[in-house]
Amino acid sequence: MGTDxxxxxxxxxxCEDNCIITRMDGHSITSELNELAKDGAWNCASCWRCIEGxxxxxxxxxxxxxxxxxxxxxxxIRKGIDGIFSTGYWFGEIQFNEVRESFMLPAVRLLGQEKxxxxxxxxxxxx
Amino acid sequence: xxxxxxxxxxLVLSRFHEYEIASRQILKKLGIEVLEMEEFCCCGSSLVPGxxxxxxxxxxYSLARAERVGVDLIxxxxxxxxTFSRANLLFERKPDLLEGVNIRLEQLGLRYTxxxxxxxxxxxxxxxxxxxxxxxxxxxxxxxxxxxPCQIMRPSEIVGKQNPLKFRAMxxxxxxxxxxxxxxPREQECCGSTILLTDTAMALEVGKRKLESATxxxxxxxxxxxxxCLLLLDRHQGQMGLKKRIPVVSLPQIICxxxxxxxxxxGTIHH
Numbered sequence: 001m002g003t004d005x006x007x008x009x010x011x012x013x014x015c016e017d018n019c020i021i022t023r024m025d026g027h028s029i030t031s032e033l034n035e036l037a038k039d040g041a042w043n044c045a046s047c048w049r050c051i052e053g054x055x056x057x058x059x060x061x062x063x064x065x066x067x068x069x070x071x072x073x074x075x076x077i078r079k080g081i082d083g084i085f086s087t088g089y090w091f092g093e094i095q096f097n098e099v100r101e102s103f104m105l106p107a108v109r110l111l112g113q114e115k116x117x118x119x120x121x122x123x124x125x126x127x
Numbered sequence: 128x129x130x131x132x133x134x135x136x137x138l139v140l141s142r143f144h145e146y147e148i149a150s151r152q153i154l155k156k157l158g159i160e161v162l163e164m165e166e167f168c169c170c171g172s173s174l175v176p177g178x179x180x181x182x183x184x185x186x187x188y189s190l191a192r193a194e195r196v197g198v199d200l201i202x203x204x205x206x207x208x209x210t211f212s213r214a215n216l217l218f219e220r221k222p223d224l225l226e227g228v229n230i231r232l233e234q235l236g237l238r239y240t241x242x243x244x245x246x247x248x249x250x251x252x253x254x255x256x257x258x259x260x261x262x263x264x265x266x267x268x269x270x271x272x273x274x275x276p277c278q279i280m281r282p283s284e285i286v287g288k289q290n291p292l293k294f295r296a297m298x299x300x301x302x303x304x305x306x307x308x309x310x311x312p313r314e315q316e317c318c319g320s321t322i323l324l325t326d327t328a329m330a331l332e333v334g335k336r337k338l339e340s341a342t343x344x345x346x347x348x349x350x351x352x353x354x355x356c357l358l359l360l361d362r363h364q365g366q367m368g369l370k371k372r373i374p375v376v377s378l379p380q381i382i383c384x385x386x387x388x389x390x391x392x393x394g395t396i397h398h
Contacts, residue, residue: 020317024329043325045333046173046206047317048281061173061282068177076324077174084175084185088168090137103144105151111168111188118234119168119184 006063008056009033015050015060029064041067042074088116130160131246132193134211136204137169138354143203146357149379149393150203150248156262156386157255161201164192170210174324186214187228191239199244201251204354205278206321211245212286247279248379249352253296256303264387266305271381272346273297273308274337274360276353277317297378301350304385311344313337318351320359334359335367342371352378 005011011034021028027040030050041064051060073081083092088111097107111119131154135147154161171185190211193200202208218225218241229238252259275297279286294315301308319333338360341349351357361375383393 020319020333021322021329024333026326026329042177044173044321045277045317045319046209046321047277048209049277049317051282051284065176073178074325077178080324081175081178084169084171088166090169090172091141094141096141100140100144103148105144105147106163108140108163108167109165111166115166115235116168119188119231120179121181 004063004066005033005035006058009058010056011035012055014053014055015058018049018053020045020047020049029060029067032067033058033060033063039071041071042077085116085120086113088112128158128160130162130196130198131201132164132196132198133161133201134164134170134189134203134207136202136207136354138358139203140167142362143354143357143377145380145393146203146354146377149377149383149388150201152383152388152393153248153252153259153379153386154201157251157258159251162196162198164189166192170207172206172210173213181231183214183217183224184228184231186211187218187232187239188235188237190214190243190245191232191237193243194239195237199246202245202247205247205276206353206355208245208247208276209278209286211243215241215243215245216285247276247352249276249279249296249300252300252378252382256300259300259382259386260303263304263385265385267301267307267348267381267385269306269347270309270345271301271306271348271350272311272341272344273301273314274318274341274349274351274356274375275315276351276356278353297350297352300378301381304382306381306385309341309344309346311341311346313340318353318356318359320355323359323363330359331363331367334363335369338364338367338369338373342369342373346373348381349373349375350378350381351375 015030016022019028019030021043027037028043029041031037031040080090083090086092168188171182175182319330322330
């Protein structure tokens with residue numbers, strides 16, 4: 001068993017069976033738990049059936065986050081996180097209030113870069 | 128009058144105005160006053176935790192905003208619901224976490240004690256099912272299939288304690304409108320929208336299989352209640368190569384139609 005696979009995991013494969021990614025022949029975090037692949041931590045539908053169906057109560061989310069820290073961040077996710085740091089909004093600099101106003105929806109004011117910087121540690125620094 | 132802060136989430140606030148408008152209309156109809164978030168910030172979803180150890184500061188910010196006003200935070204996306212609920216559970220289990228978070232929040236003039244209740248719009252609709260059912264003037268005449276938002280139901284450890292929503296909640300609400308509901312084999316499967324961020328082709332295939340399953344069972348409309356479901360199943364539907372397309376409409380919009388709201392008061396319905 002991989003050194004960082006949680007001890008509680010007996011690799012029964014139930015998470016693998018429950019995962020929509022693996023049922024599509026892809027690799028997900030369940031593939032990593034069962035040591036079938038090492039490139040699945042980011043490929044996730046966030047349906048959490050793996051967690052719900054685990055008979056051992058393995059902290060699959062925690063394992064996933066640990067592995068994600070070690071694997072390359074997919075481009076679209078990196079872009080989204082950059083957007084949060086530049087405006088507080090996943091999609092960054094998109095101007096949406098004109099459209100919202102046309103639907104008579106209230107304008108949304110974003111937290112903004114300076115305040116996000118106060119909220120979060122500097123990039124690379126871990127809190 | 129109950130007051131809440133509506134947290135539409137990044138996706139809905141810029142892309143799914145019809146879902147937000149209908150949600151606001153229903154809340155108003157139920158006598159709930161909607162307050163605006165003073166300054167919006169992304170919740171971080173389940174994606175930021177894989178990159179940043181301090182991800183929890185993001186949901187804590189919006190939770191603190193709501194706590195300062197003393198109101199519940201109402202979400203429209205499963206992802207936001209899940210993230211806020213996860214943060215609250217962590218604060219409950221590890222109170223020390225709050226100390227570090229509050230050092231940051233205090234720089235924004237905020238403080239959080241862990242007291243904000245997070246409710247997805249469907250939870251409010253489920254709680255008000257009788258009132259909604261009694262107000263129906265225009266029962267839907269189309270056969271409706273349902274797609275349930277995964278992240279307001281799972282993991283039960285995270286959302287179960289704060290969100291008593293049953294898997295059947297959407298079924299019961301749509302039934303209360305007098306609509307005919309079509310069961311289909313892939314009803315309980317995830318829509319696959321989050322996969323769009325890592326494998327577009329796979330996401331489209333997951334969505335296609337789900338939509339085909341619904342149409343083959345005889346559904347004429349798919350009801351959803353999450354911005355992510357709308358993103359894949361509605362906005363990306365044209366890329367799936369479906370033989371037969373199907374309208375995908377949010378639950379609050381279907382309720383607005385059933386309650387007889389004029390169309391110009393409930394946002395655009397695509398298709």
